[in-house]
Amino acid sequence: MGGVSARLEDLPLRPDLRGQKPYGAPQAPLPVALNVNENTHPVPQDVADDILDSIARALRDVNRYPDREFTALREGFAEYLGHGLTRDQIWAANGSNEVLQHILQAFAGPGRTAFGFSPTYSMYPLLTRGTGAQWVSGTRAADYTVSASDAASQVADAAPDVVFLCAPNNPTGTPLHLDVVEAVYEAADGIVIVDEAYFEFAPADARSALTLLPGRERLVVSRTMSKAFAFAGARVGYLAADPALIDALRLVRLPYHLSALTQAAASAALRHAPVMLGMVDEIVAQRDRITATVEALGYTPHESWTNFVLFGGVDDPATTWQALYDQGVLIRDVGIPHHLRVTAGTADETTAFLDALASVGSAA
Numbered sequence: 605m606g607g608v609s610a611r612l613e614d615l616p617l618r619p620d621l622r623g624q625k626p627y628g629a630p631q632a633p634l635p636v637a638l639n640v641n642e643n644t645h646p647v648p649q650d651v652a653d654d655i656l657d658s659i660a661r662a663l664r665d666v667n668r669y670p671d672r673e674f675t676a677l678r679e680g681f682a683e684y685l686g687h688g689l690t691r692d693q694i695w696a697a698n699g700s701n702e703v704l705q706h707i708l709q710a711f712a713g714p715g716r717t718a719f720g721f722s723p724t725y726s727m728y729p730l731l732t733r734g735t736g737a738q739w740v741s742g743t744r745a746a747d748y749t750v751s752a753s754d755a756a757s758q759v760a761d762a763a764p765d766v767v768f769l770c771a772p773n774n775p776t777g778t779p780l781h782l783d784v785v786e787a788v789y790e791a792a793d794g795i796v797i798v799d800e801a802y803f804e805f806a807p808a809d810a811r812s813a814l815t816l817l818p819g820r821e822r823l824v825v826s827r828t829m830s831k832a833f834a835f836a837g838a839r840v841g842y843l844a845a846d847p848a849l850i851d852a853l854r855l856v857r858l859p860y861h862l863s864a865l866t867q868a869a870a871s872a873a874l875r876h877a878p879v880m881l882g883m884v885d886e887i888v889a890q891r892d893r894i895t896a897t898v899e900a901l902g903y904t905p906h907e908s909w910t911n912f913v914l915f916g917g918v919d920d921p922a923t924t925w926q927a928l929y930d931q932g933v934l935i936r937d938v939g940i941p942h943h944l945r946v947t948a949g950t951a952d953e954t955t956a957f958l959d960a961l962a963s964v965g966s967a968a
C-alpha cells in the first residue's frame with residue numbers, strides 16, 4: 605500500500621489513554637544486562653531437558669485447547685507455597701503482570717481507583733489505567749519505608765478499591781513488614797494485593813503475607829516465576845487468595861489463557877523447584893557484594909531484600925548510566941533523582957558492573 609502511516613493522535617484512542625507512555629525498559633544487546641531484575645543464571649541443563657520433554661509431550665495434544673483450569677499447575681503452586689494452601693486458592697497467568705491485570709479488571713475499572721506507595725513498581729499505574737481506573741500515589745518516608753500507622757491513615761484517606769503493597773518493594777528493595785499489611789487491610793474496604801515477586805530473596809526467617817490469608821477474603825498474595833525461578837521468558841505468575849476471589853478472576857480471564865506449553869513447562873519447572881531456586885543464595889551474596897562495594901565507592905545503597913540494589917549519591921544518573929552502557933553494562937535509571945538501580949548478576953557480571961562503576965569515578 606505504501607504511503608505515510610497514521611499517527612497515534614489520528615486514531616480514535618480512548619481519551620484516558622492519550623499521552624500515556626508504554627512500559628519501556630530499554631532492551632539492548634549488551635554483554636552484561638542487569639536492568640530488569642532477571643535471574644541471569646540459565647536454567648540448569650538437566651532441568652531444561654526435563655522441561656523440554658514435558659513440552660514435547662504437551663505438543664502432541666496441541667490440536668486441542670489446554671486445560672482451562674490449569675489444574676495440575678495450580679496443584680503444583682499450592683504445594684510449592686505450602687501454608688496449607690489448596691488449588692482452589694491458587695490462580696496463575698502469563699506473568700504476574702497478567703495476574704495483577706486480572707485483579708484490576710475484576711476489582712478496579714472505570715470510576716474506581718487503585719493505590720500504591722510511590723516510588724513503586726512502574727507497571728501498577730499502567731495496568732490500573734489500562735482498565736480505565738485511576739491511579740492514586742501514596743508516599744513513603746525518605747528511606748522508602750512505610751510505617752503501619754502512616755500506611756493505614758493514607759489508605760483510609762484515599763479509600764481505594766485496590767491497594768498494592770510491594771513486599772519487598774521495587775525499585776527500592778525496601779522490606780515491608782506484616783504489621784503494615786495487617787494495618788492496611790483493616791483500613792481498606794477494597795482488595796489488598798501483597799506483591800511478593802522478590803520474596804525468595806528475603807532473609808530466610810522473613811514471614812510471607814501468605815500467613816495472613818486465613819480469614820482475610822480481600823487479601824491477595826502474588827508471586828512470579830520470573831525472578832528467583834529463572835523463568836522470566838516463560839511468562840508465569842501466580843497468586844494465592846480466597847476461593848471466592850479466584851472465582852472473580854474467572855470472569856475476566858480469556859478462555860484458555862495459559863497455553864498447554866506454558867502449563868507443561870511451569871509444572872515441570874516446579875517439580876525441580878529446589879534446583880531452579882539453587883542460585884538464590886549466590887544471587888543474594890552478589891547483591892550484598894554490590895551494596896558493600898558501591899558504599900565503599902561513596903554511593904548510598906538502600907537496604908534490599910531483593911535481587912537488586914538501588915543506590916543514591918549519583919551526581920548525574922543519565923551520564924553514569926551512559927558511561928556504563930559504553931562499557932557494555934546495562935543498568936536502570938528508574939527516574940529517582942540521583943539514583944540508579946542494578947540487578948545482582950553472576951559473579952562475573954557483578955564484577956563487570958562494579959569495575960565499570962569504579963572506572964566512572966567515586967560518588968561526589
Ligand SMILES: Cc1ncc(COP(=O)(O)O)c(C=O)c1O
Pocket residue numbers: 640641698699700701702725770773774799801827828829830836839840841
Ligand atoms: C514488583 C514486581 N511485580 C511484578 C513483576 C512482573 O513480573 P512478571 O510479569 O514477569 O511475573 C515485576 C517485574 O519486574 C516486579 O518487579
